[in-house]
Amino acid sequence: MSKVALIRCESYEYDIVKRSIERGISLLGGVSLFAQKDENILLKPNILVGDAPKKCVTTNPAVFKAVTEILINAGANVTYGDSPAIGKTLKAAKKAGLTRAADEFNIKLADFKTGIDVFFDKGLQNRKFTIAKAVFDNDAVISLPKLKTHGLEKFTGAIKNQFGCVPGVLKGEFHLKLPDADDFAKMLVDLNKFIRPRLYIMDGIYGMEGNGPRGGTPKKMNILLLSSDPVALDATVCRLINLNPEYVPTTKYGMQAGMGTYLKEDIDLLGDDFDSFFAEDFKIDRKPVKSFKSGFFSDFLNHRFVSKPYIETEECVQCGICVSMCPANPKAVFFKDNDKSTVPLYNYDNCIRCFCCQEICPESAIRLKTPFLRKIINSI
Ligand code: SF4
Ligand code: SF4
Incomplete structure (x- = not known):
């Protein structure tokens, strides 16, 4: 049975966010399950290209800062980063308000510029990746995705957040090689299976509906979701926004690859009442993804x-x-x-x-x- 904690959080006020995340972590079994004293933990927020927090494109600094403080209090050594679609990580992180939060705890940017080639023989679609050195410099990753719509995969959630561990322009090569949304999703699942974040904490206090992942409209959802199963977390968000999880390729192939479950009966929802977050009118295309095939x-x-x-x-x-x-x-x-x-x-x-x-x-x-x-x- 996979556990997903749904935590009501109605503002980005720091103390409220921190208390909410602490509550979620405690419902999942406590921080010691995810970070031990002296372990090196990499935080992977969604920085995309670096936009101001009010645009709701990136993981909010209050969420990032709260997780940082919780991990530091647990005795972990924390670094952070993402490889934005364009430009340098530092500049994008600054725009997203993350460097200020990082400076308060004196945590450093990890190396997302240097790529390390790896072969992953368990891959469904992809067996070779170039992955940011930051991932190898740390004992574990904690992923901080943002709840948003996405043009290709419909929804960008816990599984897709790790695409930022592929350095810079190499991300574009995957699009060229894998134009089909299903193939692309399988590659994302492979990447996620290789990186295996220990915990996912999704910022859905404000999500993004419509023309996401960058040009959509902020949508107040008042929720933080926490899980160590990215398929269950993404599937739960799909149900919250009235979308069939099987229509999201990353969720479908994530379960096929044994990374977790999207089946309702196999997910134990903890925390606050699911129905109180249900957003039936959330603007998203609810039809199955139509894949691009060449030929x-x-x-x-x-x-x-x-x-x-x-x-x-x-x-x-x-x-x-x-x-x-x-x-x-x-x-x-x-x-x-x-x-x-x-x-x-x-x-x-x-x-x-x-x-x-x-x-x-x-x-x-x-x-x-x-x-x-x-x-x-x-x-x-
Ligand atoms: S291939 Fe098409 S969808 Fe992709 S960036 Fe170029 S114009 Fe846009
Ligand atoms: S559509 Fe216009 S504004 Fe947007 S990226 Fe292209 S050139 Fe720039």
């Missing part, structure tokens, strides 16, 4: 069934980040005639629907459009 016939289907990104031209500031981040070769989003004073255009024939452009746009100007035929089929 001639599949291309025909992709154009008719798989969502495509587009730019709201009046919101675009022509920064070109989407163009530089697009992993497709040739680029699927580009400046016509290389004119950087114009809004980029899409060539959907080259687009692998990885949604990196939508994830990264600092103005939230990139949205996803469901093809007409899929809308009709969905409504039948």
Whole structure:
């Protein structure tokens, strides 16, 4: 039986957050299960690209700081980090308000720049990874995901949070190699199985609905979720936002890979009442993920069934980040005639629907459009 603690927490006021996390950890059996004296523990918040906490893109500093203090009080040596999609970790962590919290406890950034090659023979999809040295420099990882929607995998939760342990641009290569959402999810599951965080503490005090993981709308959910089973944690969040957990590929393959369970009857919910958090109207696409397959016939289907990104031209500031981040070769989003004073255009024939452009746009100007035929089929 997997345990998931649901803890009501209605604000980011530090003392309240800390008490709530302590309560969650105690319901799971106490801090000594997750950190011992003198152990080196790596905290892995979601920094994505580094946005101000009020945007609700990143793990809130109050959550990060509270976990840090709890671990330090338990005698652990704590470091932290993430590899953002663009830019340097320190700059992104500063913007996300995490460095200030880290400085208060004098904890240092771990090495997320140097990659170490590993072979993982238990991988479902991927047996070779390059993983940030930080993971190997520590005895264990504690993952601090944020509750958010996601273009490719529908929902970004406990399992997907470890993708930030792949250094820098190498993340884009996975999108290119694995354009299919199912294959990509299996790779995330493999990565998670290799890293095996000891504990996941999800910041859902404010989550993000709609055009996540960066351009959506903050949604007050008043909840912290804690578990050592990432599949059970993600499945519980899915149920809270009225989404079938089997429609989230990371959850489905996470269970297949033996990483945990999404079955309701095998999850022991602790803490506060599930129904008091239920957000039936949480804005998220509730249909199964339509995967992108390559090949001639599949291309025909992709154009008719798989969502495509587009730019709201009046919101675009022509920064070109989407163009530089697009992993497709040739680029699927580009400046016509290389004119950087114009809004980029899409060539959907080259687009692998990885949604990196939508994830990264600092103005939230990139949205996803469901093809007409899929809308009709969905409504039948
Ligand atoms: S990242 Fe966003 S704002 Fe920048 S060029 Fe692309 S669409 Fe425009
Ligand atoms: S245009 Fe966007 S969705 Fe398409 S391949 Fe490039 S980054 Fe991915």
